[in-house]
Amino acid sequence: MSDRSRLPPNDPRQYDELADEWWRPDGAFAMLHWLARARAALVPPATRPHALLVDLGCGAGLLAPHLAGKGYRHVGVDLTRSALAQAAEHGVTPVNGDATAVPLADGCADVVAAGELLEHVPDWRRAVAEACRLLRPGGLLVLDTLNDTVLSRLVAVEVGERLPTVPRGIHDPRLFVDDRALVAECARHGVDLRVRGVRPELRGTLRWLVRRIRGTGPSAGRAPRIRPTWSTAVLYQGRGVRLG
Numbered sequence: 001m002s003d004r005s006r007l008p009p010n011d012p013r014q015y016d017e018l019a020d021e022w023w024r025p026d027g028a029f030a031m032l033h034w035l036a037r038a039r040a041a042l043v044p045p046a047t048r049p050h051a052l053l054v055d056l057g058c059g060a061g062l063l064a065p066h067l068a069g070k071g072y073r074h075v076g077v078d079l080t081r082s083a084l085a086q087a088a089e090h091g092v093t094p095v096n097g098d099a100t101a102v103p104l105a106d107g108c109a110d111v112v113a114a115g116e117l118l119e120h121v122p123d124w125r126r127a128v129a130e131a132c133r134l135l136r137p138g139g140l141l142v143l144d145t146l147n148d149t150v151l152s153r154l155v156a157v158e159v160g161e162r163l164p165t166v167p168r169g170i171h172d173p174r175l176f177v178d179d180r181a182l183v184a185e186c187a188r189h190g191v192d193l194r195v196r197g198v199r200p201e202l203r204g205t206l207r208w209l210v211r212r213i214r215g216t217g218p219s220a221g222r223a224p225r226i227r228p229t230w231s232t233a234v235l236y237q238g239r240g241v242r243l244g
């Protein structure tokens with residue numbers, strides 16, 4: 001048993017122990033790369049100079065390459081210093097802090113991103129309040145997270161954490177976020193959030209896994225795409241605008 005597996009589920013120290021995995025396309029965080037691409041696709045080009053995108057729980061900045069050319073200054077907030085150091089190498093301005101108490105001004109952000117963050121935060125409502133507080137009127141919130149359902153526990157933890165795309169023990173399913181509660185919480189803070197289910201494409205993911213298991217180099221092939229799906233029961237994206 002590795003030291004990491006002795007850490008409690010969702011213990012943030014796991015990210016330090018997995019620090020070398022962030023930027024490996026075939027590493028333990030592979031699916032975060034696929035999700036970052038899909039999240040960035042929800043972000044339009046900036047409409048004004050010096051537009052600011054605040055990336056809550058930015059990790060090692062996997063969103064950064066997908067925002068290239070869109071015209072944002074990319075500020076990343078994260079608890080994990082080892083991840084932030086890597087984010088800085090990819091052009092992200094690092095802020096070491098908690099997403100539930102962000103040291104940035106009200107209304108400073110044109111876009112707030114919270115990718116695969118809320119399901120790791122014991123008080124996710126507080127993180128949502130912070131995300132909404134940071135947005136200027138008309139600003140955009142984009143996020144993805146795991147739903148608080150039996151199916152989500154089965155797929156993301158029981159199955160997902162046994163596959164090489166999700167580190168084992170990285171989730172505490174008790175923190176998973178009900179989509180209707182999230183929409184209601186955003187509305188309370190002036191953000192009209194729309195959600196849709198997403199999932200990795202099946203054939204692409206199977207091909208990726210086979211290459212990975214055979215050791216033939218998954219990074220040689222195209223990374224699987226994240227596709228919309230009819231159900232929000234497992235993984236879902238949210239996109240919402242802060243009302244004026």
Ligand SMILES: C[S@@+](CC[C@H](N)C(=O)[O-])C[C@H]1O[C@@H](n2cnc3c(N)ncnc32)[C@H](O)[C@@H]1O
Pocket residue numbers: 012015032033035036056057058059060061062063077078079080083097098099100114115116117120121
């Ligand atoms: C699953 S990773 C997602 C990273 C990144 N958003 C991505 O998609 O590549 C979760 C990240 O959230 C960070 N995190 C967890 N709880 C946090 C909190 N309360 N405040 C700030 N960051 C947090 C962790 O350190 C980790 O980098």
